[in-house]
Amino acid sequence: MSRCCAGVGSVLLSSLVYLATAVSGIDAGDTPPVSTRLDVNDISILWPVPKTEADVARLISVEEKLDDGTTAIWDADVFKKVMETAQAVTLAGSGNTTRQIRFDENKTAFELAKTWKIAGIRVDPSAPGCSEQIIRNFGSRPQIRLIVQPVTTEGTEVVVHDVTAHLVFDFVLGFTTAPGQQLPQAIPDRERFRSVLNDFATLKAGLAAAGVNTVGELGVHPALKAGSPDFSEKVRAILKKHLSSSRLNSVSFMGLDFPEPWIFFAMAKRNQGFVRVGHPSLGTELGQMLTFRDGDAVMPPPGNSTFGPGRGVSTAPLFRSSLNLTTPLITDSLPNAITAATLRDVPDIIANPQLAHFGNSDCVSCHSESTRRSLMRLQPTAFQYQRPAGVSGVDNALLPTHLWNVRNFGWFVNNREGGTTKESVATRTANEAAESVEFINREYFGNPNVASAVDNTPAGVQGPNPPPVRSVANALTLVMTIKSPADRAQLRALIQGNQQLPREQNPITAALIKLGNVHFARFVFMGDDKLLVITSYDDDFETYIKSFTREIGPVFDAILAHVKDAPPTPVKENVDKFLEYVKQNDLQCEPPFFSAYPQLRVQEIITLQKRFESTIASP
Numbered sequence: 001m002s003r004c005c006a007g008v009g010s011v012l013l014s015s016l017v018y019l020a021t022a023v024s025g026i027d028a029g030d031t032p033p034v035s036t037r038l039d040v041n042d043i044s045i046l047w048p049v050p051k052t053e054a055d056v057a058r059l060i061s062v063e064e065k066l067d068d069g070t071t072a073i074w075d076a077d078v079f080k081k082v083m084e085t086a087q088a089v090t091l092a093g094s095g096n097t098t099r100q101i102r103f104d105e106n107k108t109a110f111e112l113a114k115t116w117k118i119a120g121i122r123v124d125p126s127a128p129g130c131s132e133q134i135i136r137n138f139g140s141r142p143q144i145r146l147i148v149q150p151v152t153t154e155g156t157e158v159v160v161h162d163v164t165a166h167l168v169f170d171f172v173l174g175f176t177t178a179p180g181q182q183l184p185q186a187i188p189d190r191e192r193f194r195s196v197l198n199d200f201a202t203l204k205a206g207l208a209a210a211g212v213n214t215v216g217e218l219g220v221h222p223a224l225k226a227g228s229p230d231f232s233e234k235v236r237a238i239l240k241k242h243l244s245s246s247r248l249n250s251v252s253f254m255g256l257d258f259p260e261p262w263i264f265f266a267m268a269k270r271n272q273g274f275v276r277v278g279h280p281s282l283g284t285e286l287g288q289m290l291t292f293r294d295g296d297a298v299m300p301p302p303g304n305s306t307f308g309p310g311r312g313v314s315t316a317p318l319f320r321s322s323l324n325l326t327t328p329l330i331t332d333s334l335p336n337a338i339t340a341a342t343l344r345d346v347p348d349i350i351a352n353p354q355l356a357h358f359g360n361s362d363c364v365s366c367h368s369e370s371t372r373r374s375l376m377r378l379q380p381t382a383f384q385y386q387r388p389a390g391v392s393g394v395d396n397a398l399l400p401t402h403l404w405n406v407r408n409f410g411w412f413v414n415n416r417e418g419g420t421t422k423e424s425v426a427t428r429t430a431n432e433a434a435e436s437v438e439f440i441n442r443e444y445f446g447n448p449n450v451a452s453a454v455d456n457t458p459a460g461v462q463g464p465n466p467p468p469v470r471s472v473a474n475a476l477t478l479v480m481t482i483k484s485p486a487d488r489a490q491l492r493a494l495i496q497g498n499q500q501l502p503r504e505q506n507p508i509t510a511a512l513i514k515l516g517n518v519h520f521a522r523f524v525f526m527g528d529d530k531l532l533v534i535t536s537y538d539d540d541f542e543t544y545i546k547s548f549t550r551e552i553g554p555v556f557d558a559i560l561a562h563v564k565d566a567p568p569t570p571v572k573e574n575v576d577k578f579l580e581y582v583k584q585n586d587l588q589c590e591p592p593f594f595s596a597y598p599q600l601r602v603q604e605i606i607t608l609q610k611r612f613e614s615t616i617a618s619p
Contacts, residue, residue: 037441037445038197038200038201038204038437038440038441038445039214039215039391039392039437040217040218040391040392040394040430040433040437041214041215041216041218041219041221041392042200042201042203042204042214043122043123043124043200043436043437043440044120044121044122044123044218044409044429044433045120045221046119046120046218046219046221046224046409046410046423046425047059047118047119047120047220047221047224047232048220048224048225048423049160049411049421049422049423050117050158050160051158052158053153053156053158055158056117056151056153056158058232059117059118059151059232060073060117060118060232060235060239061073061113061114061115061116061117061118062074062116062117062118062146062148062167063076063113063116064236064240065240066240066243066244067240067241068244071244071245072113073118073146073167073239073240073243074113074116074148074167074248075245075248076113077273078245078248078251078274079113079116081267081273081274082165082251082253082267082274083110083111085253085265085267085276086101086103086253086255086265087100087101087102087103088100089101089255089263089265089276089286089287091263091287091288091289091299091300092299092300093261093289093291093294093295093296093299094294094295094296095294095295097294099257099261099263099289099291099294100257100263101163101253101255101256101257101263102257102258103255104258106150106152106161109150109152109161110150110161110163115150115151115152116148116149116150116151117148117149117150117151118146118148119147119148119149119164119409119410119411120146120147120409121144121145121146121147121235122143122144122145122409122429122432123143123145123196123200123436124141124143124144124432124436125140125142125193125197125436125439125440125443125444126140126141126142126436126439127140127142127143127357127358128141128357128358128359129353129354129435130353130435130436130438130439131353131354131435132540133354134354134357136543138185138357138359139184139185139187140186140188141170141172141188142170142171142172142188142189142190143168143169143171144169144171144196144239144242144243145167145168145169146166146167146169147164147165147166147408147409147410148165148166148167149161149163149164149165149410150163160411160413160421161413162256162412162413163253163254163255163256164253164254164407164410165251165252165253165254166251166252166253167248167251168248168249168250168251168252169244169247169248169249171188171189171192171193171196171247172187172189173187173188173604173607173608174186174187174607175187176516176607187603187604188604190604192242193444194444195242196238196242197440197444197445199238199242200238203234203235203238207222207231210228212226212228215392216392217392217393217394217395217396218392218393218395218425218429218430218433219394219395219397219398220395220398220423248269249268249269250266250267250268250269251266251267251268251274252264252265252266252267252363253265253266253267254367254406258415259415259416260290260291260293261289261290261291261292261293261294262289262290262364262367262406263287263288263289264287264288264289264363264364264367265286265287265288288302288362288363288364289364290319290364290367290368290406297316297319297320298314298315298316298319298362301316302314302316302361302362302364302365304356304360304361304362305360306349306355306356306361307355312360313329313341313345313346313350314346314350314361314362314364314365315346315347315350315364315365315368315369315372316362316364316365317343317346318343318346318347318368318372318376319372323343324343325342325343325344325376326342326343326344327342327343328342329341329342329343329345329346341383344378344381345381345382345383346365346369346372347369347370347372347373347378347427348373348380348381348383348384349383350365350366350369350428351369351370351373351384351426351427351428352383352384352385352431353385353428353431353432353435354385355383356428364406366408366428367406367407367408367426368406369426369427369428370399370400370401370426370427371400371401371402371403371405371406373427374399374400374401375401375403385431385434385435387431387434388435388437388438391434391437391438392434393430393434394425394427394429394430395425398422398424398425399424399425399426399427400412400424400426402414404416405424407424407426408424408425408426408428408429409424409425409426409429410423410424411423411424471592471593471594471595471598472538472595472598472600472601473519473536473537473538473593473595473601474536474537474538474540474541474593475534475535475588475589475593476534476535476536476537476541476544476582476586477532477533477534477587477588477589478532478534478582478585478586478587479526479530479531479532479585479586479587480530480531480532480533480560480563480564480566480585481529481530481563481564481565482528482529482530482531482562482563482564483562483563483564485528487563488525488528488529488562490562491525491531491559491562492525494558494559495523498555499523507552507555508521508552508555511548511551511552511555512552515547515548515551516602516603516606517537517538517544517547517601517602517603518536518537518602519535519536519537519538519602519605520534520535520536521533521534521535521536531559531563532587538601538602541583542579545578545579546575546579549571549575549578549579550572553570553571553572554570556569556571556578557569557570557571567580567581
């Protein structure tokens with residue numbers, strides 16, 4: 001590193017220490033031990049169905065005040081707006097029928113926030129997904145999601161109602177639009193979310209010390225099964241500490257036109273407040289329903305984009321009375337494995353978080369894959385999600401198997417057959433939890449070997465030599481051999497000419513700013529015949545090189561004219577060959593690649609810097 005770069009790096013590092021603590025409010029010492037390993041029940045908490053008034057009293061109500069003392073878990077204004085919207089939603093069914101959510105005799109109870117209780121909590125480190133491809137396309141939003149349902153008492157009888165809302169709290173610093181992306185992507189607030197995870201890890205350790213092991217199949221939380229007296233209180237404290245009305249960014253709702261259809265709609269925070277929004281897979285429609293009494297079961301028909309525009313799959317065809325499960329899903333040109341997919345594969349595709357997510361799949365599909373799989377007796381297919389080694393699965397006794405059960409995570413009320421209520425966990429939810437656990441243990445706690453925690457190491461006990469946290473940044477040292485002394489002189493003049501231009505006129509600087517994923521970049525002449533391009537960049541190698549080629553191709557065309565064994569130019573038209581050339585000539589560093597701020601990407605650093613500047617500029 002040059003002296004100039006080293007100076008900038010040290011100043012930036014000292015600023016980041018301040019920013020990560022003073023701006024986000026995190027204690028610099030509040031860092032999870034690297035030995036922490038979580039399992040599915042540690043990040044997905046399901047309460048048992050309340051049976052008595054005492055059970056109801058122990059549940060967490062959405063009207064409870066947060067630690068700031070000014071707002072409730074479910075902000076009162078947002079709660080009122082959602083309840084009003086729920087009663088106004090009208091959807092068209094087959095023919096001339098229309099359906100809407102009806103509160104009927106429960107209207108008064110439903111409009112009281114204290115009636116709405118938390119049935120489940122899901123901690124998600126990266127919505128809409130944890131895979132590299134999804135993060136690259138959609139960004140990454142750490143979230144806490146609350147599943148809430150109305151619970152009332154009639155005398156001594158406890159009644160759980162078949163209505164649900166999902167409250168989604170985002171932990172983000174802001175938004176940015178990456179090169180080639182049309183939609184803004186969230187910048188995750190990793191330090192704040194790390195504090196959330198640390199509290200859940202501490203909760204796990206406390207339970208382990210008390211003899212409650214949370215490792216095991218996802219279902220009703222082991223502490224609640226064991227009757228731990230203060231577990232709900234500790235969870236309540238975590239929520240009240242970390243949630244805020246400013247983080248509540250979306251609400252999804254499912255209600256009934258009794259006895260059905262189920263009607264789904266969503267609301268999101270916009271400049272004008274919370275408004276009803278359409279789903280990407282439904283075009284301009286502002287809701288969806290599942291019915292068994294009006295022609296087509298799923299209305300409006302979904303237009304999912306699971307494998308790209310016009311290449312989506314859904315469970316809608318699986319509700320038809322006559323169907324051939326070997327019918328191909330997609331017939332145009334796609335990889336053979338996808339082209340070979342049939343209707344039989346749909347539930348496994350929808351339940352696979354590496355393929356389907358809320359940005360490319362409809363509501364009904366996400367809430368019905370488990371029941372379709374069960375009722376149609378479908379066997380696992382090649383598209384089944386492969387759970388990470390050592391991460392627990394789901395309690396099969398809680399999988400939805402009843403026609404009327406569209407619960408992903410919560411309490412299923414069987415009003416049609418005796419009114420019994422039971423806990424439910426869908427396959428999709430279990431898979432998302434497994435993927436999230438692996439991501440958290442790797443990216444936040446630095447433990448890629450989750451298996452050792454589940455299979456060999458007792459909860460709360462440090463495993464053998466866990467590796468350091470992996471950096472989101474990577475290093476490139478491209479070594480190019482110069483043709484001749486004359487070429488060296490021309491190259492030096494070319495590079496120095498660009499570098500001496502004003503910042504806004506330098507094509508290299510302009511391209512790097514536009515890319516928004518390069519921490520440092522420099523040219524170094526080594527000896528008489530070598531030119532080095534040294535950069536530190538975010539995320540995967542291939543995406544970086546291709547975007548680099550797109551933005552700075554002409555500069556490299558000029559450079560490569562003086563280089564031995566250069567790939568063909570223009571590089572924009574020979575991307576694959578240029579990519580292979582860079583791979584062959586990248587002088588890779590000895591791992592691990594050190595970063596003083598391993599979890600911060602360029603855009604996150606820029607956002608923190610702006611917040612710091614605004615903080616010191618304020619009177």
